[in-house]
Amino acid sequence: MTSPFESRGQDADELLRIEALTVDFVSRAATQRALFDVSIGLRRGEILGLIGESGAGKSLLGNAVMGLMPRNARITSGRVVLNGRPISILPAKELHRLRGKELAMIFQDPQTSLNPLLTIGNQLIETIRTHTTQSHKQARAQAIDLLAEVGIAEPTVRMDAYPHEFSGGQRQRIVIALALCVEPQVIIADEPTTALDVSVQAQILRLLKQLCATRHTAILLITHDMGVIAQAADRVGVLYAGRLVEFNAVDRILLSPQHPYTAALMASIPSIVRRPQRLSQIDGTMPRLGAQFTGCAFAPRCAFVSSACDSIPALLAGEGGGGGGVACWHPRSAHAETPPAASSSPSPLTHDALSNLDDEERAYLSSLAT
Numbered sequence: 001m002t003s004p005f006e007s008r009g010q011d012a013d014e015l016l017r018i019e020a021l022t023v024d025f026v027s028r029a030a031t032q033r034a035l036f037d038v039s040i041g042l043r044r045g046e047i048l049g050l051i052g053e054s055g056a057g058k059s060l061l062g063n064a065v066m067g068l069m070p071r072n073a074r075i076t077s078g079r080v081v082l083n084g085r086p087i088s089i090l091p092a093k094e095l096h097r098l099r100g101k102e103l104a105m106i107f108q109d110p111q112t113s114l115n116p117l118l119t120i121g122n123q124l125i126e127t128i129r130t131h132t133t134q135s136h137k138q139a140r141a142q143a144i145d146l147l148a149e150v151g152i153a154e155p156t157v158r159m160d161a162y163p164h165e166f167s168g169g170q171r172q173r174i175v176i177a178l179a180l181c182v183e184p185q186v187i188i189a190d191e192p193t194t195a196l197d198v199s200v201q202a203q204i205l206r207l208l209k210q211l212c213a214t215r216h217t218a219i220l221l222i223t224h225d226m227g228v229i230a231q232a233a234d235r236v237g238v239l240y241a242g243r244l245v246e247f248n249a250v251d252r253i254l255l256s257p258q259h260p261y262t263a264a265l266m267a268s269i270p271s272i273v274r275r276p277q278r279l280s281q282i283d284g285t286m287p288r289l290g291a292q293f294t295g296c297a298f299a300p301r302c303a304f305v306s307s308a309c310d311s312i313p314a315l316l317a318g319e320g321g322g323g324g325g326v327a328c329w330h331p332r333s334a335h336a337e338t339p340p341a342a343s344s345s346p347s348p349l350t351h352d353a354l355s356n357l358d359d360e361e362r363a364y365l366s367s368l369a370t
């Protein structure tokens with residue numbers, strides 16, 4: 001399968017490249033494919049949003065980059081390349097070293113990353129000293145600087161506090177500070193704001209954007225929330241049932257989604273569109289792991305399905321440049337806004353979800369995307 005990223009070769013700013021990655025879950029009973037030929041690149045200093053429904057394979061992809069997949073998962077083909085170096089073939093020990101130096105991960109629940117029995121100062125100092133040759137005094141000074149950088153007020157005093165003495169948003173800031181202890185080039189942030197309320201979520205997303213700008217860190221931001229994508233991502237990959245179905249700059253994804261699934265995801269953004277009742281939900285469910293398809297995996301839910309969709313659509317570079325791509329035989333740019341007459345099921349899922357937005361709503365989406 002060709003992807004726009006393979007065809008245009010290595011981007012000069014590209015730090016991390018996932019190349020045609022295929023991952024299977026293997027058991028005695030069966031082998032079930034969970035990621036299909038996924039190719040995507042992450043540039044220095046950008047937030048790449050990865051969006052899709054629950055079970056689409058977002059965390060699996062992030063964990064594959066980190067070398068932290070479940071024991072029963074195997075990379076069957078493809079690879080992960082960091083700074084031109086294939087890392088998915090490294091022995092576990094070397095990958096472990098890389099995780100302490102160039103790659104870091106932030107999870108949804110800050111509690112899982114913090115030790116409730118240690119002050120946050122001790123946790124930061126210990127992490128810094130594990131990965132550097134700094135003295136205790138130097139590590140303490142760096143820890144205080146990091147707390148200030150992530151927006152913890154009175155950092156010197158707060159060094160002596162325990163995790164339970166912070167709010168959820170502050171705890172997530174501390175987890176980000178912990179990730180920064182090793183000055184990673186790449187951060188995989190898996191639903192980092194899902195547990196937070198909307199205003200705190202916006203603060204954390206602003207912090208992540210600030211880190212990209214000041215430290216040139218590349219962040220893979222995994223989420224199921226288009227609102228998060230709209231607020232934080234520079235470019236976006238859309239994952240459906242383990243397949244990358246669309247990839248583009250965030251404004252293109254928000255204002256001109258090409259894949260029917262992306263358009264449907266746009267319909268599920270009550271947090272950024274102020275009249276959610278006008279927008280449809282995605283009809284049907286994502287296929288279960290291991291479901292076999294000879295054609296497009298989205299066909300059972302798609303209002304635009306035709307006989308062409310009986311064969312698998314490759315992710316092809318879109319018209320108009322910009323490095324985007326879509327895996328669909330009938331992308332939005334190629335047809336009128338109404339589903340073809342051949343469509344058998346009157347699914348509520350149409351591209352109209354977006355085209356129905358009025359000027360005010362479009363301007364609002366645009367402002368979020370900049």
Ligand SMILES: Nc1ncnc2c1ncn2[C@@H]1O[C@H](COP(=O)(O)OP(=O)(O)OP(=O)(O)O)[C@@H](O)[C@H]1O
Nearest residue numbers: 025034053054055056057058059060061070224289
């Ligand atoms: N250890 C495992 N063994 C078998 N299947 C697994 C295992 N871990 C995950 N899966 C399956 O792999 C698929 C991808 O899971 P993944 O956790 O990556 O989804 P996700 O997109 O992150 O979803 P969510 O938004 O719910 O976090 C799912 O079908 C999931 O059930």
Ligand code: SF4
Nearest residue numbers: 296299302309328329
């Ligand atoms: S139009 Fe066809 S190829 Fe495109 S998403 Fe629908 S079923 Fe898949």
Ligand SMILES: [Mg+2]
Nearest residue numbers: 058059060190
């Ligand atoms: Mg997940």
